[in-house]
Amino acid sequence: MSKTTAEEDFLRLLQQHRGIIVKICNSYCHSRNDREDLAQEITYQLWRSWHLYQAEHVFSTWMYRVALNVAITHYRTGRKRLDTVQLEDYSAVLATMQETAPAMEENILALQRMIRALKELDRALVLLYLESKSYREIAEILGISETNVATKLGRIKGKLRQQFTKNIPNN
Amino acid sequence: MEDKDLQEMWKAYDHKLEESRILNLQSWAVNLQSFQMVQSFKAKNRLQRLVPYKIAVLLFGILWVLFVGTLVTHIPFRINPYFSISAGLVLLINLVCMGGYIYHIVLIAQIPYDGDITGTQQKLARLQASTLAVIRLGWLQMPLYTTFFWHKSWVGFNSGFLLVALPVTLLFTGLAIYLYRNTTAANLHKKWMQLLVGKSPEYTAVLTAQGFIDEIERFKCNL
Numbered sequence: 001m002s003k004t005t006a007e008e009d010f011l012r013l014l015q016q017h018r019g020i021i022v023k024i025c026n027s028y029c030h031s032r033n034d035r036e037d038l039a040q041e042i043t044y045q046l047w048r049s050w051h052l053y054q055a056e057h058v059f060s061t062w063m064y065r066v067a068l069n070v071a072i073t074h075y076r077t078g079r080k081r082l083d084t085v086q087l088e089d090y091s092a093v094l095a096t097m098q099e100t101a102p103a104m105e106e107n108i109l110a111l112q113r114m115i116r117a118l119k120e121l122d123r124a125l126v127l128l129y130l131e132s133k134s135y136r137e138i139a140e141i142l143g144i145s146e147t148n149v150a151t152k153l154g155r156i157k158g159k160l161r162q163q164f165t166k167n168i169p170n171n
Numbered sequence: 172m173e174d175k176d177l178q179e180m181w182k183a184y185d186h187k188l189e190e191s192r193i194l195n196l197q198s199w200a201v202n203l204q205s206f207q208m209v210q211s212f213k214a215k216n217r218l219q220r221l222v223p224y225k226i227a228v229l230l231f232g233i234l235w236v237l238f239v240g241t242l243v244t245h246i247p248f249r250i251n252p253y254f255s256i257s258a259g260l261v262l263l264i265n266l267v268c269m270g271g272y273i274y275h276i277v278l279i280a281q282i283p284y285d286g287d288i289t290g291t292q293q294k295l296a297r298l299q300a301s302t303l304a305v306i307r308l309g310w311l312q313m314p315l316y317t318t319f320f321w322h323k324s325w326v327g328f329n330s331g332f333l334l335v336a337l338p339v340t341l342l343f344t345g346l347a348i349y350l351y352r353n354t355t356a357a358n359l360h361k362k363w364m365q366l367l368v369g370k371s372p373e374y375t376a377v378l379t380a381q382g383f384i385d386e387i388e389r390f391k392c393n394l
Contacts, residue, residue: 023188049285065284065288068288069285076383121289121292141288143288143289143391144289148391
């Protein structure tokens with residue numbers, strides 16, 4: 001069966017931005033099965049909403065909006081306590097993760113664990129910040145004011161820096 | 172550690188992902204149509220996971236409505252108008268409740284995900300919490316179960332009716348109105364509410380949804 005132009009456009013953009021899906025799945029899920037499940041659900045919802053996408057808007061912003069909404073819903077409806085590892089306990093989990101993903105650097109894994117310990121909405125905020133989205137874009141995606149974004153980010157970044165200094169002293 | 176260090180670290184993560192090709196989208200997005208079919212089947216399963224209690228109640232409701240409906244259609248109004256009116260109203264309330272359940276399930280499944288995050292999540296959580304409206308409406312049928320058996324031959328000025336049947340109906344009417352007015356999100360944590368609705372999955376879902384609505388409100392406020 002030949003692909004339509006819409007399918008081709010969708011797949012091309014999806015392939016270009018697939019990193020977004022991976023990072024969101026890693027931030028909202030603990031187990032590999034859960035991650036795969038969420039990745040498929042995000043792709044499905046992106047394709048389902050594809051007709052609503054307007055080409056004049058930035059694709060990655062639209063993609064973040066859909067993907068984060070799906071991830072938060074997925075997390076809330078199938079929430080497992082296993083997911084919410086306290087920041088203090090992250091080193092134990094880090095050790096386990098290093099065994100399964102040796103190619104990942106310690107810092108990245110630590111950052112990932114710290115993000116996972118945040119509340120669902122704060123996670124979304126940090127992910128968007130790390131993706132270098134502007135405060136205006138973050139505010140638009142989250143549906144809050146720019147001042148609110150700045151205040152919250154300041155607080156969370158402080159917390160992350162503190163955790164890094166505490167747990168990885170050479171940083 | 173500087174702010175930019177965090178973002179640099181994240182960029183390094185991007186490179187690692189690119190190198191490791193951790194997610195091969197082509198493997199399951201190669202044919203979107205079959206992928207869509209599989210996913211919509213999975214979505215149905217997830218919905219059932221989300222609202223199994225709702226579906227069970229819905230099935231029970233269908234059986235109950237069929238049963239009451241059969242009685243209403245087989246017992247003519249002129250033989251016992253009290254029964255016909257009571258059962259008819261029970262039928263109506265149950266049908267509205269069931270309609271509400273179906274509406275919630277359909278809306279949860281169809282909600283567009285491309286809206287802003289706090290707005291969309293608020294809508295979803297409110298939908299889950301709106302089960303309370305159905306429970307509230309359900310209470311209103313309570314007194315109707317005490318008028319089912321009234322009969323024109325003994326309703327009136329006789330001691331049995333005035334001392335037993337009527338007070339019981341009035342008591343249940345008062346209780347129904349009280350529960351209708353007080354089954355609210357604010358009372359979810361009260362003991363009497365927990366005793367009444369127990370720790371059913373639906374109650375837990377409403378409680379969680381309500382908690383998330385409060386969390387979103389706090390997130391939206393610059394606190």
